[in-house]
Amino acid sequence: MARKILCVAEKPAIARAVATHLSGGSFHTREIRGNKYVKNYEFDFNFGGAWGNCSVTMTSVVGHLTGLDFDPQYKGWQSCPPGALFEAPVQETVDKDKLPIANNIRDQAKYSKALFIWTDCDREGEHIGSEVRNQAKAGNARIEVKRAKFSNTESAHVRRAALEPVNLDEYQASAVAARIELDLRIGAAFTRLQTLQLQTVVAALKEKVISYGSCQFPTLGFVVDRYLRVKNFKPETFWGIKVILSREGKKVNFLWKRVHLFDRAVVTMMLERCLVAKQAKVIKVNQKPTSKWRPLPLTTVDLQMMGSRFLRLDSQTIMKVAEALYTKGFISYPRTETDQFDKAIDLKKLVEKQYPDDSWGQYARELIDGKFRTPRSGRHNDKAHPPIHPVSWVSPNQLNANEKKVYEFVVRRFLACCSDDAKGQSTEIEIQYGDESFHTNGLIVLEKNYLDVYVYDKWESSQQLPNFERGELFEPTEANIFEGKTTAPNYLTEPELIGLMDANGIGTDATMAEHIAKIKEREYVAIHQRGGGRSSVQEFIPTRLGVALVEGYDNVVEGLPNSVSLSKPFLRKEMELRMLEICSGTKSRQEVVQQSLDMYREVFIHTQRRINMLKTACRKYLVEETES
DNA sequence: GCAAGGTC
Numbered sequence: 001m002a003r004k005i006l007c008v009a010e011k012p013a014i015a016r017a018v019a020t021h022l023s024g025g026s027f028h029t030r031e032i033r034g035n036k037y038v039k040n041y042e043f044d045f046n047f048g049g050a051w052g053n054c055s056v057t058m059t060s061v062v063g064h065l066t067g068l069d070f071d072p073q074y075k076g077w078q079s080c081p082p083g084a085l086f087e088a089p090v091q092e093t094v095d096k097d098k099l100p101i102a103n104n105i106r107d108q109a110k111y112s113k114a115l116f117i118w119t120d121c122d123r124e125g126e127h128i129g130s131e132v133r134n135q136a137k138a139g140n141a142r143i144e145v146k147r148a149k150f151s152n153t154e155s156a157h158v159r160r161a162a163l164e165p166v167n168l169d170e171y172q173a174s175a176v177a178a179r180i181e182l183d184l185r186i187g188a189a190f191t192r193l194q195t196l197q198l199q200t201v202v203a204a205l206k207e208k209v210i211s212y213g214s215c216q217f218p219t220l221g222f223v224v225d226r227y228l229r230v231k232n233f234k235p236e237t238f239w240g241i242k243v244i245l246s247r248e249g250k251k252v253n254f255l256w257k258r259v260h261l262f263d264r265a266v267v268t269m270m271l272e273r274c275l276v277a278k279q280a281k282v283i284k285v286n287q288k289p290t291s292k293w294r295p296l297p298l299t300t301v302d303l304q305m306m307g308s309r310f311l312r313l314d315s316q317t318i319m320k321v322a323e324a325l326y327t328k329g330f331i332s333y334p335r336t337e338t339d340q341f342d343k344a345i346d347l348k349k350l351v352e353k354q355y356p357d358d359s360w361g362q363y364a365r366e367l368i369d370g371k372f373r374t375p376r377s378g379r380h381n382d383k384a385h386p387p388i389h390p391v392s393w394v395s396p397n398q399l400n401a402n403e404k405k406v407y408e409f410v411v412r413r414f415l416a417c418c419s420d421d422a423k424g425q426s427t428e429i430e431i432q433y434g435d436e437s438f439h440t441n442g443l444i445v446l447e448k449n450y451l452d453v454y455v456y457d458k459w460e461s462s463q464q465l466p467n468f469e470r471g472e473l474f475e476p477t478e479a480n481i482f483e484g485k486t487t488a489p490n491y492l493t494e495p496e497l498i499g500l501m502d503a504n505g506i507g508t509d510a511t512m513a514e515h516i517a518k519i520k521e522r523e524y525v526a527i528h529q530r531g532g533g534r535s536s537v538q539e540f541i542p543t544r545l546g547v548a549l550v551e552g553y554d555n556v557v558e559g560l561p562n563s564v565s566l567s568k569p570f571l572r573k574e575m576e577l578r579m580l581e582i583c584s585g586t587k588s589r590q591e592v593v594q595q596s597l598d599m600y601r602e603v604f605i606h607t608q609r610r611i612n613m614l615k616t617a618c619r620k621y622l623v624e625e626t627e628s
Numbered sequence: 629g630c631a632a633g634g635t636c
Contacts, residue, residue, distance in 0.1 A: 011635060037636055063634030077629070085630090124634055180633075187631030195630075213631045327636080335635095511633065518631095 002044070003051065006112040007058040007148075008105060008132045010119040012037045013333075015060035017153040018118055019043060022056065022162055034100025037062055040108070048163050057108050061101055064124075065131040066092045068180050070188070082192035083608065085185055086601050094135075105132060106139030114144040116165060120384040121149055123583070126169045127176035133168065151383045154344045174589040175582040181593055182575060186600045187213045190566070193607065194549075194614065201615045202622045205545070211522055214572045215507045217549075219515045220524045221567035222500045223540045224550040226492040233488035239267040241274065243431075243438050244478040248466040254431060254438035254476075260484065271481055274434035279473040283437075284430035290443070291421040292459045294450040296339045296378040297387030298413050300509035301502045303334065305495040306413075310456045311405045314538070315494055315513035321406045322388070330394045331410050335510045336385035339378030341417075345386060348372060351418055353393045359408075360415060363453045367418055371449075375417040389414045409456075416454035423447040424459070429468050433476065440465065490530070491539035504569040505576050524549065544621035552617035556603075556610045563603055571599065 009015040016039070019027050023043035030040040041058040074080055074088045094102045109115060115136045119125035133145050146165035150158055190212035199205050240260035245252045261267050274280075296302075300319075307318040322334035341347060351372065354364040390411045396404050427442040442465040451457055492500075497516065501507055507515050519525050524546035530537045542550070550567040557563040564570045575596050581587040607614070 061634090062636065065634095075630095082630095120634090128634065176633080180631090183631045183633080185631090189630085191630040209629055211630060215632065323636085508633075510635085514632085 004112045005054045007116040009060040019058040021155045021158040085189040105135040109136035109139035117147045126172035130173040175579040218569040235485045246477045257437040277434040280431045280433035286428040290426040308494040337382040416450040419450035548617040548621040552614035555613040
């Protein structure tokens, strides 16, 4: 009998795709008991080398198999002081609803010579791989464990991954194990502490869970930070000089190089010197071709940011819709950090699939007829998924309103990536007037290219400038002082918030929308509408509770050396750096867990000692509400 | 009744 090899992917869709490629399309599908998503695909494949021809069972898990929790006697909120959760024993168990999947792996492992792990090639994937291995070993202690390394499900790439397996990266799996333990202990300890302590302070908090998490709190922190900047803003008056010239029936506005200053007397004096000089001299006439770059291939973060800006959908809705489109086979996997297309992907074939569309089919045809350009490459590659792109065409009447919006965006973005940059001609003119410099710019758009399909970007010709010659002298038609006031920043919008989270390493592409939803659910922040109609914008404003928590924690650590407020992203960032050290092998999992726990325990102890700071802040912001 | 991370 041929040797048997068990293959396990991270999700059913990948199992199916890999089975299709390795089997050349002919495989047997078997249902497993107790889970309707996971299937076993059976076929033969020649792994070459020592393995040779094997009979394969390809199956999958559905994300993580196991979860970490405290031993049962610590689960009640009154069972121990919250601080005890830093040391309380924890156990890893297979999630109840994942038991059929775990059993399937054990059973299949019994008859298998080897296990090939096909989870995503990222950190979490490595950990999921280790969970799969543990189950397989439980079924068959002698099973040999290998790992397939692949970054997309293109056929040749998948086959090569099967022929050249590597080993599981234990370091990366350990890093994730450390993350899981830290998130649990720290999250539960602080959540119980602040919930139990604050519930009794004001009636408004009586029934509330006041959760703490290493991602949700910094997310709240960003919202509060901006809110305070808006609230504490004091407008300042400034003055500047503007110079106008009417020529050839056109009015040219020259802008001051200093933009504006906050001292009226000084600006007046500078203007006087200009007027005394009478004539301005053209010192630079610069005409040059310019272009507006086509967008980069689409990542999840970009989809969420552009989506809430142009499609008027919040990030969680966008992800739900994108997942539905993915499940139905219309777009590629929507959770990716990659903004570069692999050379192996046949992009032209994907463009051709859009021919039938009434809105952009013609554009797709023009691309194939000669306008196609290889997409730009960004700097990110998660080595697990390609950028988000359409995989097949779907008629708009098969989609609901939101699906239509998101699908259209993904397609237009993809076609834009495969287009040429927009081309134009820019003119820059600089003049010297008295002791001051002024400048003006003109733009003529010559070829719109990608802008024809990517309707979300705007780039338009300015009024055409009259002719100027270098060295010429002219007397301005007008030169005078203008006055203005600095204006407050706006409250945070969702794309800005996602940008901040991304830049500070808060959450992952798959979870950012969840953290935002979480702080809404906990009533730490609320959404307000600014403006009306099509130009309206959704803004995040902290609730009284949200402000109270941030102010309270800021006060808790105020004046203490080495203690950073929990509302800031620094602690999480430090944890992330330590995880990278586990990945590079310079620190062990135990070391990192201990170090990070020590760091958070210090803040925890301060918080307990100065709990009145938190209580006072809650009274300050929440008491009026309860009296009404 | 707590977290964040996978995925359905």
